[in-house]
Amino acid sequence: MAALGIFDTANLNGGQRLAVKYFTVSLILFGAQILFGMLAGLQYLKPDFLYEVVDFSVNRTLHVNAMVVWLLYGFIGGVYWLLEDEAQHPVVGLWLGNLIFFILTLAVAVVVLVYLIIQVGPGEIESIWFINEGREYIEAPRWADIGIVVSVLVFFFNVAATFAKGRYTGVAGVLVADLLALFGLYLAGMFFTPNVSVDQFWWWWVIHLWVEATWEVLVGCIMAYMLIVTLGVRRKIVETWLYIEVALMFGSGILGLGHHYFWIGTPDYWLAIGGFFSALEPIPLVAMVVHAVFDSGVHKLRNSNHPALAWTIGQAAGNFFGAGVWGFMHTLPQINLYTHGTQWTPSHGHLAFFGAYSTAVIGFFYLAVQKSRGNVWMSGNIVGGWKWKWAMFWLWTGMIGMTVALLIAGYEQSQIERAMEGSTWMGYFAAQAHPWFTQAMNWRQISGWGFTLGYCLLVWDLLTIGKRETRPALAPQGEPATA
Numbered sequence: 001m002a003a004l005g006i007f008d009t010a011n012l013n014g015g016q017r018l019a020v021k022y023f024t025v026s027l028i029l030f031g032a033q034i035l036f037g038m039l040a041g042l043q044y045l046k047p048d049f050l051y052e053v054v055d056f057s058v059n060r061t062l063h064v065n066a067m068v069v070w071l072l073y074g075f076i077g078g079v080y081w082l083l084e085d086e087a088q089h090p091v092v093g094l095w096l097g098n099l100i101f102f103i104l105t106l107a108v109a110v111v112v113l114v115y116l117i118i119q120v121g122p123g124e125i126e127s128i129w130f131i132n133e134g135r136e137y138i139e140a141p142r143w144a145d146i147g148i149v150v151s152v153l154v155f156f157f158n159v160a161a162t163f164a165k166g167r168y169t170g171v172a173g174v175l176v177a178d179l180l181a182l183f184g185l186y187l188a189g190m191f192f193t194p195n196v197s198v199d200q201f202w203w204w205w206v207i208h209l210w211v212e213a214t215w216e217v218l219v220g221c222i223m224a225y226m227l228i229v230t231l232g233v234r235r236k237i238v239e240t241w242l243y244i245e246v247a248l249m250f251g252s253g254i255l256g257l258g259h260h261y262f263w264i265g266t267p268d269y270w271l272a273i274g275g276f277f278s279a280l281e282p283i284p285l286v287a288m289v290v291h292a293v294f295d296s297g298v299h300k301l302r303n304s305n306h307p308a309l310a311w312t313i314g315q316a317a318g319n320f321f322g323a324g325v326w327g328f329m330h331t332l333p334q335i336n337l338y339t340h341g342t343q344w345t346p347s348h349g350h351l352a353f354f355g356a357y358s359t360a361v362i363g364f365f366y367l368a369v370q371k372s373r374g375n376v377w378m379s380g381n382i383v384g385g386w387k388w389k390w391a392m393f394w395l396w397t398g399m400i401g402m403t404v405a406l407l408i409a410g411y412e413q414s415q416i417e418r419a420m421e422g423s424t425w426m427g428y429f430a431a432q433a434h435p436w437f438t439q440a441m442n443w444r445q446i447s448g449w450g451f452t453l454g455y456c457l458l459v460w461d462l463l464t465i466g467k468r469e470t471r472p473a474l475a476p477q478g479e480p481a482t483a
Ligand code: HEM
Pocket: 136, 211, 212, 259, 260, 278, 279, 281, 282, 319, 322, 323, 324, 326, 327, 328, 329, 330, 331, 332, 336, 339, 340, 341, 342, 345, 346, 348, 349, 350, 352, 353, 356
């Protein structure tokens, strides 16, 4: 083992070394997401900015696709990070996992370049194969889709086979079943139907059933591990909570899908089903908050990694507010009739994605740097500890600023465009010209600068934290992860 404070991958097990590669690309793509988000935001303020060079539609595609990919890379990294610890067995087929990492990353780079340089193609099937599939969030062309499916099958094999050969814990069982569902659902977003209603019907199977069911369960698993290693929470307690959360999550999230079927041409019964079940969706999110706060309280917050635990508690809170509260606000059809597709939606989308998922991945980045530097001290009074706190402050302040600005714009649109003007074309423009809307767009951009600052501090911190530490990590009490 290398000296404390020195970054050396010899400190890591095989799965963790692969995880660090995933985390690195993830962090870079997070930066790309911010860059294209800022450009798209600027185009709201100056519509001719980069017009016909990199149009809003292209920036937006890059922004949301970078998000999906960096979060998935973060999750895959998280799973490889915990795999050997949890299974007590070296990763089965690690060389294949490494190979797939490089192929997948190359494919991502090619897709990004095609989005940027070629951008659009004629309305023919070739465009779907080679340029863009046109489904928001999962626009990747079909060749890349097939590559993604192969890559995730390898990943799934690595995970399932490692657990099968090693120790099969409760976390492992939930994780393996969930990964199967998560990747299986991707297939629903891979075919083309000329009927837009039918197309959207299936597309939501990926989008909704990812973020409100399978991704939630995945972060439930990786955060369970996080609580065990940073706080030393007993496995029995964490796993019991995990089972409860998973049952509630699937119980409400699957039929909650109906909240996207209100106005796309699906039968009327979805109004009742979607309204009812999605209104129950905040319940598992409350359970997740209670769980994290309870564990932290029992352990009097004594933990081995302050930044990771802070992001974990932020995850519980962000998930609850972004998904639970902000989601609930517009999920009843009576309300959604007025809010659907206004800035209310991105207000919720931003807070939910950041709150529930980015936070979890950032927490894992901190676990990874700690161990890479020989398991250094990351509890109270870290040398240079202001950086992680200010990074966190600016990321959260920027995100909350954007969320609030978008919410104000969304309220104004629901009032003027929908309630007063009756959803007319004129109403749409009247709402967009209103000062409450234009000012909100400025505030979104200003908050975006705050968020960008937070990102720069985060990168700087991840590169330097623990460098000048000479103390070994604080051992959390209770049952260690490897017990
Ligand atoms: C972490 C979990 C969640 C994430 C990441 C998330 C993200 C999003 C995003 C990005 C959209 C916009 C989709 C589009 O492009 O059209 C959306 C829409 C929506 N979400 Fe969520 N969401 C989450 C959880 C929830 C929950 C728990 C609820 C309800 C309680 C909810 C209710 C809704 C509704 C009703 C819409 C449709 C908005 C409209 O009609 O325009 N979401 N969500």
